[in-house]
Structures are given as structure tokens and as C-alpha cells.
Amino acid sequence: MIVFDGVTKEYPDGTVAVDHLSLEAPSGKITVLVGPSGCGKTTSLRMINRMIHPTSGTITLDGKDTGRMKESELRRGMGYVIQHAGLFPHRTVLDNVGTVPRLLGMDRRETERRSLELLERVGLPTAFAKRYPAQLSGGQQQRVGVARALAADPPVMLMDEPFSAVDPVVREQLQDEFLRLQGDLGKTIVFVTHDIDEAIKLGDQVAVLQVGGHLAQLADPAYLLAHPVNDFVADFVGRDRGYRALSFQPTPHLPLAAESTVSLGERVSDRDDGWVLVVDGDNHPLGWVQAERVRGEVTTEMLHRGGTVARASGPLRGALDAALSSPSRRGVIVDDSGALVGTVKAHEVLTAIEETARPELVDADHPGASSS
């Protein structure tokens, strides 16, 4: 656990970058620091590994004052990932990943074995091992950066906008894989971003910082979206926060309707309103067809693929989107194996939404929602 206790950073010219920051980053969880530029989020992060020294206050790591630890040793125990990866251009990918193990005195062969394993873990082919950073794309470099930070298996990871310099598609991939990786590894992570969507997607708890280094609100993402503590936080979390909050609402018991289906190669009977769901042999939905337009057997080319599919155990956002995007207006719901369980209409999802409890407003002294 990392604990900030009244941490202030003031520069000689009087600029206050961080103002009496107190917060806890619990072990095994992702704590996201988010805010506009100038809010002191990066400064706060860099004070954890003492790349920047606090003017006052203390930061403790598992109860030990980081200010009393040897800086190089403190840093070797924390993975560090930065915006442009910061790979060493003169070293191969493999040697980059092995940097910290080598610093810690691990022998060369063991380091290489571990580095190769980590490359696979972050989704890079081991053929990349002998390449140099200049031969990789931005997203690939960032993966190497993450592998390098994980190489010595540190309990703590500090990540400073690691995914913000790559294009949106790659960013989403990296985020998903990062969450999967964290599911396996359970590191104590402090993650800095200016992107509230990224914060909400990745954070177990989100700290919203305000210009001047004030902590505006610290809460889990669902709570943050439901109860912004002030106008600044409300503005910062954005306009479509009501819809986004649905991401955190697990689907309750939706009234699912049975759906008549047809398999590829079969003929459509004209019993329905026109839209019929096509499934494959395993009852996995493939798409919709309009009955009156089908002459003869159903083929792949006839499929309307516009509708999304939601998992029954997934969040309400998926169910609503499935209903809204379906050409038949009936949202397709599947089980965890991807097999059809039924369909649901938008108004039914909305009724379900109305019946769900919003995160309850709690007192300011509640640990999940402290504010200053």
C-alpha cells in the first residue's frame, strides 16, 4: 500500500504543483490519478519513486517512509512506465526488458529467459527480441515498456500516461490487455492519465485532481459518475456520464423473450414481423434477416450485421446497446459461451435500469469517497 500523507510540492518560484495531498493506493489495486494538465498528477506520481522530492509531507510504501530509503533501491522495486516508453535505442528489445534484473545482479541467461517470457506475456512475438526500438511501432514500443517494468516482478507499478501516445484502436487493445495482465498479476498500480474514460475503464479507484494540485474527489468509478462532488468533477467526468455509468451495472434479471431462429441454409417461415435471427449450429447468433426479402435458403450474404450482442452476465450498457442497435428492435442476449438465451427490448432494459440502485451517496468520511 502506498500512502500519501499531507504531501506538498512547491517550487522555488512559488508554484504549488501538489497541495497537501493525502490518499491511499491500496495493494493489488489500480489507483488512477486523473485531471487536466497542471493538476499535479505526474508530479504526484514522480514523488512516489522520488524522481521529484516532496517539499513537505511523507509518502510511505507498506508503512516505510520512502524518503528514508535509498533512491536507486526504491526505484528498482517499482516498475516504471512512461508516455513515450523511453526505451534505450542502443539496446535490443530483449536487453531493454532485462534492464532491472541486470541491475539487481541476475545472471544473463536467467534474465534472457525471463525477458522472453515477458515479451510473450505482453503479446509480442519472441522474434522481436533481437530487434531495436526504432524498428517497432509506438504501440509495440509501449508493450516493451510494460514488459521492462514487469521484468523484476516488482510489487508496485508506476505508470505515467503509458497509452496516450498511441492511436485510439491500439490504445484500447493495450488497455484491455493491461487489465487482463493485472487480473493475473495483482500489482499495486498508480496510473496517471488526462483521459477520464481511461481512468474509469482502468481504475479500481479514481482520484480526480484539480489545477493547483488539490484532490477534488477520490472514489470508485461508479460512485464518481453517480456523485461528482463539485462542478469541477462533474464537468470533468463529462456529459454522457449517465450512460457510461451503466458499464458498472451488472445486468439484473431482464425479462428475456424467446426468439424464433433459423439456421443458415434453411428456409424462413413467414410467421414473424419480418426480422428473424439467424444462428449457427451451436446456437450462436450470426445476424438478422428480413423474412419477406428472403427467397429460398438463408445465406451469409443476406445477414444484417448491425446489431450488437450482449452477455447476460455483462453490464446493462451492453444490453441497452444491443436493443438500440438491433434492426428488429430486439436486443440479442447470449450466455458466457456465446449461445443465444433470448432477446430484450429497449424499454425493458430501461425499466431494469430504473430498478437498479445507484451507488449510494455516502458521507465524506467514508473511505470510498473522501473529498477535500
Add this chain to the structure above:
Amino acid sequence: MIQNIVRWLTDPEHWSGSEGIPARLGEHLWYSGLALAIAAVLAIPAGLAIGHTGRGRFLVVNLAGAARAIPSLGLLYLMVLWLFPKLSGDVAFLVPSLIVLVVLAIPPIMAGAYAGVEGVDPAARDAAKGMGMTGSQVLGRVEVPNALPLIFSGFRSAALQVIGTTTIAAVAGTGGLGRFLIDGQKIREFPQMVAGALLVAVLALLVDLLLAVAQRYAVSPGLTGRSRGRSNTPKVVEIGALRRTVDPQAS
């Protein structure tokens, strides 16, 4: 005329003895090499330290500028006048020339080392520090390997200059290929003078070629773009611009 030069160069008499081409070539290399070694020992650590700490930048900038204005021959006479009475034997001839050569070689070497370290990607430096490298580990494992192309560039520039200038050291009574020019002028033997100048030029080119080969082996393929795939275009441009600042002769 050309025939005379060829005749002079191919005359076996000029290829033997203590005043023959091999002996003069050896002297020339010895003076140049010694001057470059002394300059490198002084200037590389200084340049690296300035680049690493960021302190003393003005020193490099002013030194590199001032060096262009030094008249080598004038400085040589000054050194001879000042030092000759204080020294004796061969050293009396050697030391003044050596000082001039070292003074000439220091600015490009120092500027190369400084610009090399200064030009290291700040993100790489930040990552090195953030992963727990000590200051000297950052310098030795990240900054110096990345600065090597510019360190070589500065050193090669200095080597060319020193080999050229060692020629005029003959004025102060030392050996080296410059003897052919000075002695040839005295007896008005032009083929000897031209042959001497040619030999200096060829030597300079050969040494530069040798250093280029050494550079190829010393510098990581990750920095040179020799490795396949994407090359780091901005860095190449940057090195080009810095090369101009470290190479006083190129301006």
C-alpha cells in the same frame, strides 16, 4: 611536373633512412596520435560531465567558437618563443607543437561528447533513472552508448585537423611529413613539396576511414539505422545539425 612528382615519390632513396617517407610518416602519426590521445583524455570526460550535469554549457559553446579563431601558426611561434628557452633536447622541439595540436583538438572532441550526451532522448534518460540506475550507471549504460556517434564525429573532425596541422609543426623543427614541405621549399624542390602535401592528404583520409570502420563496430546498430525497418528520422536530422556544430571545418 606530374612526372617529377611521381619520380620523387617512387625514388627508392626517399623510402629509406631516418629522413625517408616511412620514418616521416611514423613521426607524423606519433605526434598526431599523442596529441589526439591527450586531447581525448582531457576533453571526453569534460564533455560527458557537462552533458550529463547540464552545468558548464557556456564553456563548450564559447570554446568551440573561440577555437575557430586560433591561428595555429601564430600560436606555434608563441609557444616556441616561450618554451624553447625553458626546455632542452628533442622535447624543446616537440612540446610547443604538441600544445598547439592539443589545443586544436580539444574543442571538437569536447563538443562532440557534450552534444552526444545532451542529445540523448530525455525519455530514455528519465526511464533509466526511474528504473533505479545511479548517476554513473545512467551515464555509462545509456548516455555514453547513445552519444557514441557524435563522440566519434567530434574525434574524427579533430583527427583530420590535427593531422593537417602536424604538417606545419615542422616549422618548429620537428619531424613528420611537414619536413618535405618545409625542406622542399628551402631548396625550391617543388616535386618534394607536392609529394609531402599528397602524403598528408592520403594519411588523413586513411585515418578517417579507419575511424569510420571503428565507429561502425562500436556504435549500436539500433542507433545507425543500419538495422532494418523504421528509422528514427528526427534523430538523423538532429545528428546532422549537431555535426555541423561540432565540426568547425565544415562551416
